[in-house]
Amino acid sequence: MKVAKLALEDGTIFTGASFGAEGEVDGEVCFNTSMTGYQEILTDPSYRGQIVTMTYPEIGNYGVNAEDVESGRPHLAGFVVRNHSSVASNFRASGELEEYLSRANVVGISGIDTRALVRQLREYGALKGVLSTTDLNDESLVAKAQASPGLVGRDLVREVVPSMPRDWDERLSIWSKLPSRSPAKRPLNGRDPHVVALDYGMKWNIARHLCDLGCRVTVLPGTVSAAEVLDRMPDGVFLSNGPGDPEPLTYAINTIRGLLGKTPVFGICLGHQLLSLACGATTFKLKFGHRGANQPVQNLASGRVEITSQNHGFAVAEDNLPSTLEVTHRNLNDRTIEGVRHRELPAYGVQYHPEASAGPHDSNYLFGTFWEMIRKGA
């Protein structure tokens, strides 16, 4: 058994077993409370720069497969589990988790008191950390943790945006829905509406949803200008999720400003934050973020509660919210803003993940809202 250590900037050291690739990584240590969906979490580009702790202690039970991925490869900095399975037990499994991590060069640690770690993060807020199998000197590790750049003020999006535009044609997995669900949408004016998705580190399930709606989907890097987007003659523009702090992403905010009012806009997670910033709102860093698949969100118009999938460390601030934005959704746990709508223009965003993956499907309807918005605009 090869030893791995996780050191936090406050001096705490966790010693466990190396799991996956060997090496050393640093980043912000966070936790996710989903009991399922580790493969989706591993491949979610929004985790760029983070060392992710799974609160559920048995990870890897159903192995990995080629389908349940949210991008081409894992993006997170490191992976922390209480226990990992040595067997992949699922009819869809094509391999075991540990080997998958090794191949993807993800450094992991297994066998530590993850609950103690989570309680510490809850208590003191997100902490920077180093996960290493190479340097096992506590002092040196803590120093490295303290020197880790953290997330605030960093542009992590540039590290995960695609290099090229791409036409998207993959639909939702048959395992994502019940057989009877989702009757196919009718084409609009005899053609499929064209949606441009701005990719800041997009989870693929969003594109799959848009495709399932009946849209023609073009994925553009999140670094493009408004003119480049409008050149594509979109019927609607989608703003994706992505990693880190939204405030440094001025290029993206400017692009969105150039799009507002010209085409319907729908943003998820980072996309929602960027949309809000473009409208004049501000964002702030949450103490330890929302990461999991059980966050209750109330739709303020209907009063109904959705159980949502979330992954964000920043949120749109209540103070200075411009009058053009209306809060549409709120988190029932901490009352933070979970969704906004532009009062005059066809634009809205949600802080959480209606595409789920991992997580419940309660908020799928938000894609239907986008469809309706596009239909009205057409």
Next chain:
Amino acid sequence: MPRRDDIHKILLIGSGPIVIGQACEFDYSGTQACKALREEGYEVVLVNSNPATIMTDPGMADRTYIEPLTWEVVAKIIEVERPDCLLPTLGGQTALNLAMELHQHGVLEKYDVEMVGARPEVIEKAENRQQFKQAMERIGLEVCRGDTVHNLQAARELVQDIGLPCVIRPSFTMGGSGSAVAFNRGEFDQLVTRGLESSPVGEVLIEESIIGWKEYEMEVMRDADDNVVIICSIENFDPMGVHTGDSITVAPAQTLTDKEYQRMRDAALAVIREIGVETGGSNIQFATHPDTGRMIVIEMNPRVSRSSALASKATGFPIAKIAAKLAVGYRLHELPNDITRETMACFEPTIDYVVTKIPRFAFEKFPEADATLTTQMKSVGETMAIGRTFKESFQKALRGLEVGSFGFGCDAKDRWGTPEQPERDEIRVKLSTPGDDRVWFIRYAFKSGMTVAEVHQLTRIDPWFLQHLQEIVELEGVLRAHEDLSTVSDALLRRAKQYGFSDRQLSTIWETNEIGIREYRKSRGIAATFKAVDTCAAEFEAYTPYFYSTYEDEDETPARPPGQKRIMILGGGPNRIGQGIEFDYCCCHASFALSEMGIQSIMVNSNPETVSTDYDTSDLLFFEPLTTEDVLNICDRVQPDGVIVQFGGQTPLNLARALSSAGVPIIGTSVDTIEDAEDREKFQQLLKRLGLKQPANGIARTMAQARTEAAKVGFPALVRPSFVLGGRAMEICYDQTQLERFVAEAFIVAQGQPVLIDRFLEDAIEVDVDAISDGEQVVVAGIMEHIEEAGIHSGDSACVIPPYSLQGPILAEIREATHALARKLRVVGLMNIQFAIKKEDGRQNLYVLEVNPRASRTVPFVSKATGLSVAKIAAKVMAGMTLAELGCESEPIPSHVSIKESVFPFRKFVGVDIVLGPEMRSTGEVMGISDRFSIAFAKSQLAAGTVLPREGTIFISVAPPAKEHMVGLAKRLAAMGYQLMATEGTARRLEKAGIGVQHVNKLQEGQPNLLDFLIDGAIQLIMNTPSGKGARTDEGKIRSAAVARGVPCITTIQAADAAVKAMEALRNEPITVQALQDRFSTLDPVPAQKR
């Protein structure tokens, strides 16, 4: 929308006696509901026939009716109370069925009672297989191929299409009663016939077999705004084919990817919406094909269920409480999550541990029963364990089962490495046929070198589970490779503890003692840490005081509140025959009592069905196995000022000596006294000193000794192993042959302990006494006269408060003896004494049969009959108060008659002889209360499901000693207009007395015989007292046929006597109902609500 203001009074129906498939989980849900509704200011009317429940404590509801759960009786309660609505979803299948009957008979309409939680059409849609199937088809979900039939012919036609094996499920039964798998035509016919009979509507469902598929459950909650959340997913270790109540189950689901899990979640939401359960909890079962993922909906319970109780305990989310609040109008997001306080109940709990539930069986009590696990539930209890990994929770659950195992092998029960080591053939058979011992054979399979793939092939258990079990076995190998502890590294020892190995297992491996291992590992810093169950995986700060142990870095045990005393109560562990809800009742009361005294109460228990493991019953709850090691680990952290071992039945008593030796302060009656009462010789001397009589007795360690002792004692003799509860392997021998056989059996059960031989007192009256003593003063709480004669286990006989035939002088003698014994034994707390009164030479002699210085099974019954809160007073006495301080100085003598009747699981064990004996076999109890003995008895019978007929034919067959007595009864039955039927001997005797009787052939006398009449429904009641010895076969057949046909069968002359009295009384007066609150003027206050 907050609470509804248009309703004020709510009727809540309990689930009745504990039976297989319906245990104390419904006391837990009903108690939560009572508290939740009263907290909102509603008036709660409660009806339940089970006196052993917390919910029937008069302080729990505003109006409490301990009455039979029949629609006619409940209609009377409705007539008196006029509730605005009826909440039927918290009392199991019993309450649901009863509510449907009330609806069908127009009672609800007549009195304008609204059904809340689930409307009748919703219940119908969920419960009627055909309607359910159609509903599932509408939402595009697959169900098993199959159909319902109402006769054998139609069934035979249907099976042509479906093929064998197929599953046969009777409609509207509880716990899947009567469900089974048919593999051949013969079995098919037999199962269909039985199913048609056991279904109250004469309907069975025949379905394609999905044996071996993976089985899952989803616990769902919905509010009136259509907000739906999943509280917990459960994955069954035992795949489809074994009833989920009999399966080892694990929470959360382990082997579903997020995609598959969310698809199942979508399906669960679609099901609850389509069926239309408006508010509350439901349980939905799914099966998935292991190789294709094809998903099938198995069934839905539109109510709180056994699995909901498990899900509540597994997650910390109070399903029943929230269900009750939703039923009166609240929305999920308007209700706070009690655990986090800041967040709302509208969320899905996420857990950071693994929960394993293992069922407990009682096949040893029913040797004739088929012990194969099928789709009909057979287990009598369950234990749950929480660990940070599956391995840890699994091994903890195995030792929590209290069957003599301390984990996955490596203990005294382990056959591996002994002369009984199983051969490969036996292992293969045991793996392929699910039974209660299959889990042990999985280990033997790995020990014998079988692979996970091979074991999977035979068991269809998911390889993920098997892999973990194999890894446990592998680590065992690593541990065994060390000669002794000295070469074991700290890392390895810690790893063993994290794998769930108990100190006892380690001590077995290294042939040392448990305490030695414990001391060593503690010296190496390897100590249990406790983590909180908080519904949110530590995302929010938790205020729940609910903990489990593991071996990690951080311990979350709260510090002792300054200046407050801490007292720990040890619970009873999994339900079993002889130890069940009655002891949990006592433990809960102990906790309430401590709270009232301002002492911090700490509960330790491993039974997820109970009220004691509800997170707000005690100040701190430790969900842990009841073993010396686990209890000491808790004591290390909480440092209790006292530990109560008297209230949880035999389980904590068995730990008392070891705990006391380890320095744990046991409060109340001393451990020495407890042991002295069990020690035959010391006890004999004590009785002699007090001038009390005991039946002649002897003690034997060998067969030769047994013969000598039996010769001294004389026949009939009662043979039993020492140190066992519930009369296990206890038998009456009338001759030498029986003696030889029963003694041999008793030695096996005794496991090295001696066998006791007593003179059996024939035709004696048995009396149970519960008393409380503070060490100085003694108060008799209740004197119970048994209806059945001595020799029938006290847990199985009916009993009466106050005594109905015993007179003043003998009662005075009983009281005197009780006082003397309590004083001599220096009892502090509760004591139970069993006496026998035998008429000898014209005078009544009092014999002491047994003294137990602890809470007895009858404590809740005594409390309900007398209004005296016996357990609570005893707990306060143990915590240092005197009876005088508590104002409890005299024996309460109620003016009404209360009768406790026992309820048996015979319908679940086809072919078992139902004759009562010294071995306890009842699972539950009911109570009948009236001003008159006859009506109280009638109510107790009705409540136990024995419907005394008002007309028709009664078959009488009595053994010679009872013949004379029977003649008198037969005369009275004939006078009431019943037709009597008897076989030759009895018939001639009755005719001689001038009673008209129809002759019927004995079984061997050719057809038509008695069995034919029975099957044709021509007999309404059987009175059959077994012949003293042997010849049980013919009679046994008759009795078991009666059970299968639902014909009541009375097997003792005393019960027959009481039944005749009841039948006479029922002709003259109707059954009336009365609330407990009207019977007692001074009531026990409601237990203080925590947080």
